Amino acid sequence: MHIPMSHLQSLSNLLDSSKTIAQMSTPKNLGVADVGSPPSSMQLGLPAHHTLPTSPLFYKPFGACGTVTGSTHFVFHSASGKCFAVDCGILQGESDPLANDVESLPIPPNALHAVFLTHAHADHVGNLFAWLRAGFRGKIYCTDVTSKLTVISLRDSMNRQEPQDGDEALWDLLPTLFVCPDRKSTASHGRLFRVEGAEGLSYSFTPTSHLIGCAALRLMSMAKGQSHADIIFSGDIGPVTDSAAHGGLSPARLLPTSYSGVVVLEATYGDRDDRDPATLLGEERLKALAAVIKEAVSKGPKARLIVPAFSLGRTTDLLADIYMVLASMRGATGLSGDHIPVLNVESQLAMQYADVLRDAYAEKKGSGEYAWLNPHARIVKLGGLTLLQRLLSATAEPRQEHDTQDGKVVVNWGDAVEGQGLTIVIAGSGTSLQGRVCREIMKHSKDPQATVLLCGYSPEQSLGSQLREIAGYTMVERSTLPPLSFRLADGKSFWKEPADAVKINLADLSAYYSGHADSRSLMHYALSLGKPLELPMDFILVHGSNKARSQFARKLKAGLGQGYNFVREVHCPSSNYPWFDVAEKKWCFDDLGALRSSMRINVNERMGSGATAFNVALAVSRNLARFLKMNSPQVLDGKHGARFVITGEFANARISHEVLIVDLGYGDFDIRVDSLIGCCQSNDDFKARCFPWEAAVGSLDGHVELGYKPVGKEDEVSDLIRTIRDPQRAFPVLLVTKLGEDNTCAKFLSKSLMLESGIVRLVTGQGRIFGRELGLDVHSGVGIFFDEHPGNTPVQFSILHPLDTAPSFLACLNRLEDARRLSAAA
Ligand SMILES: [Zn+2]
Ligand SMILES: [Zn+2]
Structure with a gap:
């Protein structure tokens, strides 16, 4: 059989292209002065046909594709030839130690012109110091609060690592790299600012209600002679839009005011049913919290309420909420009027975080950006800024003077101290996989006067999730459960306790304290982005499991039927995806060329012993034409057999199959197919272009196996x-x-x-x-x-x-x- 030259060509091209995937390597310990020159766009892995791109902006997904941690994205601005990163988060809880290695990045940090940060959680900023060590020296664009929290969070995580030579110089350098548009301008939100050193590229930040300082990033390229390109990175967007009804727990979420054609959207809870709307109301939340406190108090004179807060933002949220309950609903808590509870916040990091929150609040009070800070608006109403500041300060004792009723409370920042009667311990650091909260829970696990209040995500294997598992069982049933087992901070030894020896009480308010939007709220945010001009948008879903992403993708597309008409395409890329041309809305996939396949069939049973290659080709072509809803192609008889080509549109994909039927004698025929795969945009595209063997030969030979x-x-x-x-x-x-x-x-x-x-x-x-x-x-x-x-x-x-x-x-x-x-x- 003669193989057409073009196929040999495309085969060797395919083999070549699989070999030439650029391996970027970066020396491990670059000193401050030792910065390499940026690689060319060719080295950055832009596909060959895009080495001279006419599109101004390209996007590449990298981290948090199919998981929620490790957020890292790349942007290439072709007019200036500059590369950027959006977030540089740490991949958490993964066993692969290489996952956070700078050498695995598609673009080395020293080749980046700048980094944009959406917010200061470790899964978005945690690798920044490692990038500095690897030679990153560009600007870091983020909000003012994010810049401060990022330094605190990096300091904290680097304290747990071996210091390296040159670290001190990097710590000095870090604060000088930040560019925060809201530092000088009083109304920076949504406004476009120029990116230094990248002509034609501008950016804006618009607050989202996830964590103080968090913002959605918009990047826009408008250069003379180039098409317009515009992309929004939502970052993590938080659960509510209406922070007033929510009790000011989250900052207000704003929407970017102008159109963007492409949105990189978080999909953390894309598979989560819409929560009970009541959980979004501040009043309901405080009532539920008061009931938990009452139950905890009823356990005895040495009652203790332990709250693993999971994140720093939630620590201050809970602090404020507990204070609100004690100040305005004391009757519902079961506490006597002269009782002054001690509220312990056991976290160094939470204290530093509270400092930033307090200062930011004071600074922004008079500006137009007051609303988005809005943490705990009710406290401000109740006692003014001074009360909030006292509550958040390390020496806080917000007692009588600001309170409307009997809101006496002592806040202790540091190791927990015992109070008279109820003692509350909030642990803001760690996720109950490590940290002080574990010590607290282990110490009190057999104490029937103690209660653990869960208020959010508990990682698998954590003490919190193990307690949640045994909570529904009676003591008798617990004796049949496996013991609780928890790996201690040394990484080797275990704390073990039989399930029926655990006497600590459990309360759960997780529904009220979620940090992410559920699918309804995500929908609302996503589809509102297209509102002003009602133009079609592409969504690229990240920051969620594959299940969460695919379910939310379906919901987004179904939004079409609900009066929305701006979803053009929803993408769920993996971290190996190529660049996405933002202006053209196309992935720069390699041309896959043709896929060749074949099958040997015997037609004696169906067509009798006199069948010819021409007859078989006719039958196959008719089957195909029916399946693909096309006209039957012309069949040609030739020296090597009968052939036909069927070409057209199928399932929105351009398809083409060249089919050759070779007579092997005795009723045996070989069906050889060359299918054009070309540049696919999606899995569906790929599937559509593969040869439909079942449809093509199914009716010829009923004995064809399913194949596996x-x-x-x-x-x-x-x-x-x-x-x-x-x-x-x-x-x-x-x-x-x-x-x-x-x-x-x-x-x-x-x-x-x-x-x-x-x-x-x-x-x-x-x-x-x-x-x-x-x-x-x-x-x-x-x-x-x-x-x-x-x-x-x-x-x-x-x-x-x-x-x-x-x-x-x-x-x-x-x-x-x-x-x-x-x-x-x-
Ligand atoms: Zn976050
Ligand atoms: Zn995140």
């Missing part, structure tokens, strides 16, 4: 592993897994590999578990191709993100197919 056999039992898995590792093996093996209900890709790939010379196996969920134990790691939503030769590195193909790994995978399939065709021709 499930492997799930232990002996089946070890059998499979033996086959893969057999040194005598001379045929390829393809393993696929099913992703939820979607096995379209698995089916197709199985089909295209369903050769006499290879095997295809579907590894079930149970099979994956056995596989891991036996040394075969097959992830969910992945196809693994083991080449003909055992010992070669297998090629993984993600069914969830096929475009990530498609080039190398397609090259494998094509190589195999070419060998097959050559041997058939010989």
Whole structure:
């Protein structure tokens, strides 16, 4: 069989392109003076056909794609040739130690012109110091409060690491790099400011209600002779728009005032049902909190309420709320009028955080940006700024003078001290995976007078989540549960306690203290962004699990039916995605060329013994035309067989299949297909361009197998592993897994590999578990191709993100197919 030159060309191109993925390496310990020159756009991994881009702005996702931590994005401004990062967050709770390594970044920090920060949580700023060590010397754009909190948070996390030579100089340098538009201007929100050193590029910050200082970032490029490009990064946006009804707990959320065509949107709770609207009302929240305090007080004269606050913002939120309850609803708390409770805030970091909050509040009071600060507006109403400042200061004793009723309370910042009667301990540091709150919970785990108040996310394995698990059981039932087990700060020893020995009480107000928007609130924010001009927008979902992203993507698209009409496309990229052309709204995927596949069928049963290649081609072409809703193509008889080309639009994708039918004698025919894959924009695009084998040959041969056999039992898995590792093996093996209900890709790939010379196996969920134990790691939503030769590195193909790994995978399939065709021709 003659292989057309163009295919050999595209095959070698594919193999070449899989080899030339630029490996960026950066020396580990760059001193302050030792800064490399920025790499060219070619080295930055811009696709070849975009080395001279006419579009002004490109976006590349990197961190927090399919998870909530590690937020890091890149932007390339082609007019100035400058690269930027948006956030540089730490990936938390991942076992891969390389995840936060600067060397794994697609763009080395010393090649960045500037970094934009949306807010000061570690999952958005935590790698900044490591980037400084790696040579980043650009400006850091953020709000004034974010700049201060970032330094505090970095100082705190770096205290737990070995210092390096040159760190002191970097600590001196850091504050000089910040550019905060709200430092000088009294009304900076939503206003566009120029980015220094990048002509034509401007940015704006608009507050979002997640954490004090947090803001959505808008980047806009307007250069003469170039198209307009505009992108918004929502950052984390918080649960409510109406902070007045919410009791001022969150700062007000504003919307960027002008149109943006592309929005990079957080999707943390995209899969979470809309919460009870009552939980968004401040009044309800305080009532619920008063009830918890009353219950805690009823436990005895040594009552103790321990509150793992999980984040610094929530620490001050809770401090303010508890004070509000004691000041205005004392009757509902069960506390006597002359009782002065001690409110302990056990966190150094929370104290520094409160300082920033207090100062910012004082500074911005007279400015037009008062509303977005708005933390705890009711306290300000109640006792004025002075009361808030006292509440937030390290020596606070906000007693009688500002209170309307009996709001006497002593706030102690530092190690917890015992009060008379109820003692409240709020621990702001740690997530109950570490930190002081664990010590507090462990110390009181058997104390029936103590209560733990959960008020938000508890990471898996944390003490909080373990308590939540046993909470619903009686003591008798608890005796049958596994013991609570918690790894101590030294990383080695464990604290263990039988579940029925745990006598501490549990209360849960998590619904009232969430830091992220649920899907309704996300929808509201997302779709309001398009309102002013009602133009179509693209959403790129990040900062959420794949489940949260795909569910929210569906909701966003369904928004079309609810009177919204501005969603053009919703993307859920992986961290391997290429650059996104913001003006053209297109991913710069490589051209994947053609995918070649074939199948040998026998038509004697269906068509009788006299069938010719021409007859078979006619039948296949008609099947295809019906399936693709196109006209039947013209079939040509030639020396090598009968051929036809079917081309057109299918499922919004441009498709083209060249089909050749070769008569092998005795009713056997070889169907050889070259399918144009080209530059796909999405998984759906990719699927649409693959050859629909089932539709094409299904009616010709009813005995065509589905293409794979499930492997799930232990002996089946070890059998499979033996086959893969057999040194005598001379045929390829393809393993696929099913992703939820979607096995379209698995089916197709199985089909295209369903050769006499290879095997295809579907590894079930149970099979994956056995596989891991036996040394075969097959992830969910992945196809693994083991080449003909055992010992070669297998090629993984993600069914969830096929475009990530498609080039190398397609090259494998094509190589195999070419060998097959050559041997058939010989
Ligand atoms: Zn955050
Ligand atoms: Zn975040």
